[in-house]
Amino acid sequence: MARLILTRAILSLVSLLAVSIIIFWAVELLPGDTATRILGRDATPEAIAVLRQQLQLDMPASARYLHWLMGAVRGDFGISLTADRPVLEYVQGRAVDTVTLAAVALTLYAPLSLILGIWTAVSRGRAVDHIVAVFVILGMCVPDYVVGIFLVATFALALPWFPPLALSDQIHDLPSLVHVLFLPALTLTAPMTAYAVRMMRESLIDVLGSGYVQMARLKGLPPWRVLLWHALPNAIGPALNVTALNIAWLMGGIVVVETLFNFPGLGRLLVDSISLKDVPVIQASSLLLSAVYILCNLAADIASMLLNRKLGLHG
Amino acid sequence: MTAPIAPEEIGIESAGRFPYFSDLALSARVAAVILAGFVMVAITGPLWAPYGPAAVLVGSPFAPPSMSHPFGTDDLGRDVFSRVIFGSRAALITSVSASGLAVVLGTVAGLMLAYWRGWIDELGMRLIDILMSVPPLILALLLLSAGGSDSLLPILAVAILFAPRVTRVVRAAALAIVTEDYVTAAVTRGESALSIAWRELLPNVAGTVFVEFSIRTGFAVVFIGALGFLGFGAAPPSPEWGLMIGEGRSSINASFWPVIAPALSMAVLVISVNLFTEGLARLIGQSGRPSIRE
Numbered sequence: 294m295a296r297l298i299l300t301r302a303i304l305s306l307v308s309l310l311a312v313s314i315i316i317f318w319a320v321e322l323l324p325g326d327t328a329t330r331i332l333g334r335d336a337t338p339e340a341i342a343v344l345r346q347q348l349q350l351d352m353p354a355s356a357r358y359l360h361w362l363m364g365a366v367r368g369d370f371g372i373s374l375t376a377d378r379p380v381l382e383y384v385q386g387r388a389v390d391t392v393t394l395a396a397v398a399l400t401l402y403a404p405l406s407l408i409l410g411i412w413t414a415v416s417r418g419r420a421v422d423h424i425v426a427v428f429v430i431l432g433m434c435v436p437d438y439v440v441g442i443f444l445v446a447t448f449a450l451a452l453p454w455f456p457p458l459a460l461s462d463q464i465h466d467l468p469s470l471v472h473v474l475f476l477p478a479l480t481l482t483a484p485m486t487a488y489a490v491r492m493m494r495e496s497l498i499d500v501l502g503s504g505y506v507q508m509a510r511l512k513g514l515p516p517w518r519v520l521l522w523h524a525l526p527n528a529i530g531p532a533l534n535v536t537a538l539n540i541a542w543l544m545g546g547i548v549v550v551e552t553l554f555n556f557p558g559l560g561r562l563l564v565d566s567i568s569l570k571d572v573p574v575i576q577a578s579s580l581l582l583s584a585v586y587i588l589c590n591l592a593a594d595i596a597s598m599l600l601n602r603k604l605g606l607h608g
Numbered sequence: 609m610t611a612p613i614a615p616e617e618i619g620i621e622s623a624g625r626f627p628y629f630s631d632l633a634l635s636a637r638v639a640a641v642i643l644a645g646f647v648m649v650a651i652t653g654p655l656w657a658p659y660g661p662a663a664v665l666v667g668s669p670f671a672p673p674s675m676s677h678p679f680g681t682d683d684l685g686r687d688v689f690s691r692v693i694f695g696s697r698a699a700l701i702t703s704v705s706a707s708g709l710a711v712v713l714g715t716v717a718g719l720m721l722a723y724w725r726g727w728i729d730e731l732g733m734r735l736i737d738i739l740m741s742v743p744p745l746i747l748a749l750l751l752l753s754a755g756g757s758d759s760l761l762p763i764l765a766v767a768i769l770f771a772p773r774v775t776r777v778v779r780a781a782a783l784a785i786v787t788e789d790y791v792t793a794a795v796t797r798g799e800s801a802l803s804i805a806w807r808e809l810l811p812n813v814a815g816t817v818f819v820e821f822s823i824r825t826g827f828a829v830v831f832i833g834a835l836g837f838l839g840f841g842a843a844p845p846s847p848e849w850g851l852m853i854g855e856g857r858s859s860i861n862a863s864f865w866p867v868i869a870p871a872l873s874m875a876v877l878v879i880s881v882n883l884f885t886e887g888l889a890r891l892i893g894q895s896g897r898p899s900i901r902e
Binding site: 304305309311312315316319431433434435436437438439442443445446450541544545546548549552564567568570575579582586587590 | 751857879
């Protein structure tokens with residue numbers, strides 16, 4: 294068991310390494326000279342020379358990659374080309390903001406999908422189930438930026454309850470944090486909840502029809518106890534798996550949502566740095582986002598392995 | 609192998625014969641009709657759209673919906689309705705090409721891996737695992753950061769992104785049949801690998817491939833729209849839906865129609881594709897559930 298986990302972990306590390314190669318070389322493989330591409334065609338030769346020196350473009354690419362990798366492990370990602378500051382301190386604040394937004398989204402997501410999943414499984418076939426089913430399909434199919442725009446149009450413009458842009462300087466304390474981040478978090482929560490509710494509902498319906506639940510009922514246990522203590526723990530496995538995958542999806546979705554709400558997080562940093570062709574920042578933010586993604590996939594695999602083990606099912 | 613499956617055993621009327629349109633669930637049939645409508649609009653749109661996609665100032669900017677402008681006008685006075693119609697072409701063409709290319713690449717790779725198995729399969733699967741370790745949007749942005757608003761580039765990027773996922777699915781389906789007698793017989797006959805793949809394997813995974821193509825098309829519409837929204841897709845003044853949403857966003861206070869119209873169209877298209885895919889998959893005898901955003 295521990296050996297399986299170790300193998301998975303090593304595979305993830307290898308993936309991260311491979312991803313770093315992809316990230317580094319994606320920029321390298323672009324046609325033309327890197328420095329000229331960054332500065333534009335009418336750059337002066339002196340400016341190009343300075344940039345080449347800054348990016349150490351005279352070193353062979355593989356040596357540069359190793360140099361960058363060593364630095365990255367230590368936390369030194371180089372100097373940002375546009376901000377002239379070490380990339381790390383630039384990226385740190387943004388990373389914290391992104392994690393905050395993700396945390397708010399997950400805090401909304403967990404109880405919501407749990408409650409809706411249980412509710413629809415219990416009241417299967419009734420009006421509530423159908424209404425929620427419609428929202429589930431909408432959540433799964435409608436793109437996140439479209440959901441975000443609808444939310445903004447409804448709850449920020451038509452009804453001025455929330456700010457349409459999530460500007461971090463408006464956040465002073467917890468209430469204002471929730472107020473500003475509510476719509477972006479909701480936009481992220483919608484698709485995640487849709488998948489989770491669907492998964493939760495199906496597995497719970499399955500479990501509720503099983504033998505030991507019937508046994509618990511026959512023993513005379515109150516229905517809520519049967520539900521919470523007997524059915525739920527066994528049904529929650531697939532939903533946990535989906536949750537870990539949702540968290541991994543969050544890394545991509547958050548890029549779009551941060552752009553939509555102008556939230557100064559890691560995702561928007563990536564988009565902006567690509568427009569500005571700030572290579573060190575592009576590499577650093579891609580690497581960080583990918584690392585979290587890989588970590589979440591690893592957690593999902595380990596969690597499902599442990600859960601399957603515990604239930605005595607085959608991996 | 610065994611006797612033909614009686615329809616009652618699976619609960620699908622079409623079991624044992626080629627499925628008809630009426631075998632689809634109601635939601636899937638409605639979705640198919642809507643999709644046909646989209647295709648019609650995409651093909652014939654340029655003939656009857658009131659204005660060209662780049663025709664500026666045909667009405668006062670930010671005009672609300674009216675008889676001459678069913679969806680109002682945008683910040684440059686362009687008719688939103690016409691732009692949405694022209695955009696439907698781009699949406700369908702780009703998403704179908706991207707997913708088509710991904711399916712072709714993925715099917716070839718999946719069949720190869722399943723047929724040869726052994727270390728080729730191991731290597732191939734590890735490579736795919738690694739390729740799938742990068743968050744898709746990040747990888748696409750990196751690939752597109754070369755710039756160039758060539759509309760071919762997003763299609764290529766999306767195809768590269770989706771191909772590994774298709775490979776996995778096709779490989780799984782092919783592995784299930786590659787040990788069957790008729791394949792072994794073909795090998796014994798001395799058929800070439802290509803011939804076996806084309807004549808024995810492909811027809812039997814065709815259902816899976818088609819469903820996967822359908823799923824990927826739905827995701828492709830969303831993904832290409834996301835790229836357009838972030839500004840990495842087609843360049844202005846292209847009437848690409850994602851781009852229109854991104855452009856109109858900043859002036860959403862003045863009028864939300866330039867944003868809502870393409871957003872609504874995209875939502876309806878994606879929902880229809882997904883409902884149709886679910887119905888199709890259930891018919892072909894699979895789980896029918898769109899995979900988790902893979």
